[in-house]
Amino acid sequence: MTEQPRWPLEGVKVLDLGQIYNGPYAGFLLAHAGADVVKIEPLGGEVLRKRGGLGVPFSLTMLNTNKRGLAIDLKHPDGKQLLKDLVKEADILLENFAPGAMDRLGLGADVLLKENPRLIYGSSSGYGLSGPDKDNLAMDLTVQAIGGVMSINGPEDGPPLKAGLAVCDFAGGVHLYAAIMTALFERSVTGKGRVVEVAMQEAVYPILTSNITSLHRNGWKHPERRGNRHPTNGSAPYNVYQCADGHVAIICVQEAHWQNLCDLMGRPELKEDPRLETQALRAEHEDIVDEAVEAWTRTLPKAEAARLMRENRVPAAQVRNLEEVTADPHMHERGMLHDIDHPEMGKVVLPASPLRFHGSPDPSIQLEPAVGANTDDVLKEWLDMDDAAVSNLRESKAVG
Amino acid sequence: MTEQPRWPLEGVKVLDLGQIYNGPYAGFLLAHAGADVVKIEPLGGEVLRKRGGLGVPFSLTMLNTNKRGLAIDLKHPDGKQLLKDLVKEADILLENFAPGAMDRLGLGADVLLKENPRLIYGSSSGYGLSGPDKDNLAMDLTVQAIGGVMSINGPEDGPPLKAGLAVCDFAGGVHLYAAIMTALFERSVTGKGRVVEVAMQEAVYPILTSNITSLHRNGWKHPERRGNRHPTNGSAPYNVYQCADGHVAIICVQEAHWQNLCDLMGRPELKEDPRLETQALRAEHEDIVDEAVEAWTRTLPKAEAARLMRENRVPAAQVRNLEEVTADPHMHERGMLHDIDHPEMGKVVLPASPLRFHGSPDPSIQLEPAVGANTDDVLKEWLDMDDAAVSNLRESKAVG
Numbered sequence A, B: 001m002t003e004q005p006r007w008p009l010e011g012v013k014v015l016d017l018g019q020i021y022n023g024p025y026a027g028f029l030l031a032h033a034g035a036d037v038v039k040i041e042p043l044g045g046e047v048l049r050k051r052g053g054l055g056v057p058f059s060l061t062m063l064n065t066n067k068r069g070l071a072i073d074l075k076h077p078d079g080k081q082l083l084k085d086l087v088k089e090a091d092i093l094l095e096n097f098a099p100g101a102m103d104r105l106g107l108g109a110d111v112l113l114k115e116n117p118r119l120i121y122g123s124s125s126g127y128g129l130s131g132p133d134k135d136n137l138a139m140d141l142t143v144q145a146i147g148g149v150m151s152i153n154g155p156e157d158g159p160p161l162k163a164g165l166a167v168c169d170f171a172g173g174v175h176l177y178a179a180i181m182t183a184l185f186e187r188s189v190t191g192k193g194r195v196v197e198v199a200m201q202e203a204v205y206p207i208l209t210s211n212i213t214s215l216h217r218n219g220w221k222h223p224e225r226r227g228n229r230h231p232t233n234g235s236a237p238y239n240v241y242q243c244a245d246g247h248v249a250i251i252c253v254q255e256a257h258w259q260n261l262c263d264l265m266g267r268p269e270l271k272e273d274p275r276l277e278t279q280a281l282r283a284e285h286e287d288i289v290d291e292a293v294e295a296w297t298r299t300l301p302k303a304e305a306a307r308l309m310r311e312n313r314v315p316a317a318q319v320r321n322l323e324e325v326t327a328d329p330h331m332h333e334r335g336m337l338h339d340i341d342h343p344e345m346g347k348v349v350l351p352a353s354p355l356r357f358h359g360s361p362d363p364s365i366q367l368e369p370a371v372g373a374n375t376d377d378v379l380k381e382w383l384d385m386d387d388a389a390v391s392n393l394r395e396s397k398a399v400g
Helices: A022-032 A047-052 A058-063 A077-089 A109-115 A140-146 A167-190 A200-217 A255-264 A268-272 A279-284 A286-297 A302-311 A322-326 A329-333 A375-383 A387-395 B022-032 B047-052 B058-063 B077-089 B109-115 B140-146 B167-190 B200-217 B255-264 B268-272 B279-284 B286-297 B302-311 B322-326 B329-333 B375-383 B387-395
Strands: A013-016 A036-041 A068-071 A092-095 A120-125 A194-199 A238-242 A247-251 A316-318 A337-342 A346-351 B013-016 B036-041 B068-071 B092-095 B120-125 B194-199 B238-242 B247-251 B316-318 B337-342 B346-351
Touching: A013 A022, A013 A077, A022 A036, A022 A058, A022 A092, A022 A120, A022 A167, A047 A058, A058 A346, A058 B200, A068 A375, A077 A109, A077 A375, A092 A167, A109 A120, A120 A167, A140 A167, A140 A200, A140 B247, A140 B316, A167 A194, A167 A200, A167 B167, A167 B200, A194 A200, A200 B058, A200 B167, A200 B322, A200 B329, A200 B346, A238 A286, A247 A286, A247 A302, A247 B140, A255 A268, A255 A279, A255 A302, A279 A286, A302 A316, A316 B140, A322 B200, A329 A337, A329 B200, A346 B200, A375 A387, B013 B022, B013 B077, B022 B036, B022 B058, B022 B092, B022 B120, B022 B167, B047 B058, B058 B346, B068 B375, B077 B109, B077 B375, B092 B167, B109 B120, B120 B167, B140 B167, B140 B200, B167 B194, B167 B200, B194 B200, B238 B286, B247 B286, B247 B302, B255 B268, B255 B279, B255 B302, B279 B286, B302 B316, B329 B337, B375 B387
Parallel strands: A013 A036, A013 A092, A036 A068, A092 A120, A120 A194, B013 B036, B013 B092, B036 B068, B092 B120, B120 B194
Antiparallel strands: A238 A247, A247 A316, A337 A346, B238 B247, B247 B316, B337 B346
C-alpha cells in the first residue's frame, strides 16, 4: 500500500533506430512507459530533422520526448562494432528502415541476435519482411492508397481521398510496440529473444472492419464513399450537422437516443412517424432524419447543442479544430497534454503516452534530445567506456 | 535450433468482456498471439450481434476469431460470483464498457484485483476513467469530432469530414492491447497486477502529429483541410492522380524521386526548371507539379503507372478498392489474409494478426464462437466444475 510508484518498463534498455513517425512512435511509447530509450541517429540526424526548414520540426519533438540521443555512423567499422556492443546490453532494438537495410549494413537481425540471444528485434515496414511486395517503397500516402483507406474516405460524389491523419504510419508504430511488448513478456518465460515485425498495410487492415463488413454484406461490391454517413448505411442519425457557428456530430444507436433527441428538438411527433420507427427504417430514410436534425442544430452554437444532448443522453460531440483540441481542459487535467516552453519554438503543447498505468508516477515530459546529445553518457553507462575511448570514437567520426 | 515453434502468449488466460470494436480488437490480438481468450457475453449476446440483421455480422466474425465463447449474466448473483472465480484463474481481464459500469455491477477493478492481485485489468473508453469528460457518451464518430480528426479530413473547400475508417475505436483497441502487454511484462518482474487504461481520444491524438505540427508552425491557426495534398504543404508531388482507369498516389520525398519521375514522364526539362529545383519550391508550386504529373498519369492504367514508377524508384501506389485489397496476393501469401468458408456467410476473407512473431507457427483462423459456445469447457477446465455444477448454473440462468 505504501510502495513506491513505479513505471512498468523501468530497467528496460532500448535502441531506437526509428525515423520519421512509425519507429519513433514505438520508441515514444517505450520511453513514456519508463524504459531507457536511446535514439540512435546518423551524425547528421535522422531524415525527419531535415523537414523543419530551419530548426527542429515540431513533429520530431512530439515523438521523441523522454529519449536520450546517441549519434553513430553505422557505415563506419567502429560504428558497426559499437552497435553490436550496445546490442549486448540492450533488451530491445527497433527500426523502420526499408527491409534489408540493416542486413546490407551487416547488422541484420540474425547477426544481432547472435550477439545477444535475449534481444527483441522489432521491425516495421510498409509491407513486411516477406512476400512479393516487400521491396515496394512505402510511405503513409502510398499505403493508404494500396491498403484501401482512400477508397472509403471522402464525400459520396468525390474521388478517393487520403485520410487527413497519418493512420498507416501510426498503426505501424503502435502495433510495433505491441509486438515488442509481447515478445518481451514471452522472454520472461522462455529466456529468449525474437524477431517481431509489423507491416503498415496489415496494421491498417483491421481498422477497415466496418468497410470490409459492408463489402461482404453487399455481394462483394466495394462500398461507396459515404462522406459523414454510416459506412454500411446501418444507422441514422449518424452524421455531422451544421450549427450556427460550426458543426456537431450525432449518432443514435439505441431507441432511447432517438427518442431523447426528438423530445429535445421539440419534435415528439417524430417518435410516432412510421417511417422512422426502427433503426433500420431511420437508416433507410436518412435524408428525412438528417433534415429534421439539422433544422434544429442550425439554430444553436455547437457547444450549446453538444451540451443539451449530453444532458439528455444523446451521443453527440462538437467538431473541434486542433487549436481547441490542444487546449482541451480534460486532457490537460489528465496529464495527457502539457504546455511547455521549447527553447526554439516557444510555447508548445506536448502529449504524454495514451498508455496509462494506474499507480505509476504522474506523466512528465523531457524535451527531445539533440543529435548525439547523450553520446558520452550512454557509452559510459552502458559500456563502461572512459573519456579517452569516447574521444577516440568521436575523432574517428564513428560517433557524434 | 530444433525447438518447437511456440506462440508468445501460450498459457496466458484472458477474460475478454469487450464489445463492438475497441475491446474485441484487443482480445483479437491476444488470441492470435496464442492466449486462451474467453469472450464473455450476456446470454443474449453482445451488442454488436444485433447489428447483423439476421445472422452474425461479419464484423463480429472478423474480430472474434480464435476465441472461445462463455455466456454469463453479470447481473445474476451466481454470475457475479462466477466471474470472480474466473478472475482468480485469469491473467488478464479487459472491457470497454462506459466508465463505472463494472463498478455498478460490483465487479470493479478494485474488487477484482482483491480477488487476484496478479490480474491485469484493462479498460478502454472514449475519454478515460478520470477527468471532467469521463462520462460523455463516446463512439468512434463522436471521438473523431471532438478529437480533431474531422477538422483535418476532407476536401479543401468542404466541411469537416469523418475519416472513413473507425480510427478512434481501433486506436483504442490496439493501445489497450499495448498497455495490457506492458503490465503483463511488468508482472514478470514485480509479481503484481495493475489497472491499465486507454482513452480513445488520447490514442488518436499522436496520429495527428503532422496536423498538430502544422498548427504549431503556422502561429496557432488550425490547419486547413488539404484534400489529398500534404498536410503541412511540405512536399510535391504528394497527391492522388487520375489515371485512365482509376487513381494512383505519388509522393516524392527525395530529389532522386523527382528526377526519376521527370525522366519517366519524358519531361527531363522539369529537372532544370528553377521553380521546381527544391522540395520547398515544388511545394510552393504544387499546382504546376500536379498538372505535369497528372498529364502523364491520365495516359496510363493505374497498375501500369504504378509498375513503371516502382521500376524507376518513384514512391507510388495504385488506389485500390476493398475488393482488390481483400484479394491481395501479397497479404494472402504472407498468411495475413485467409479465404474461409463461413457456415452462414459463405466465402469470406478473414485476417490474422498484424503482429508477426518469427519462429511461431503459421497463422491459422478458428471461426468466432456462438454465444456461450464453450461455456461447459471453460468452466470445467478453468474451475474444475463437474456437469452437475454447470447444469445448475445454466438452470438458474446465470450462464448460457
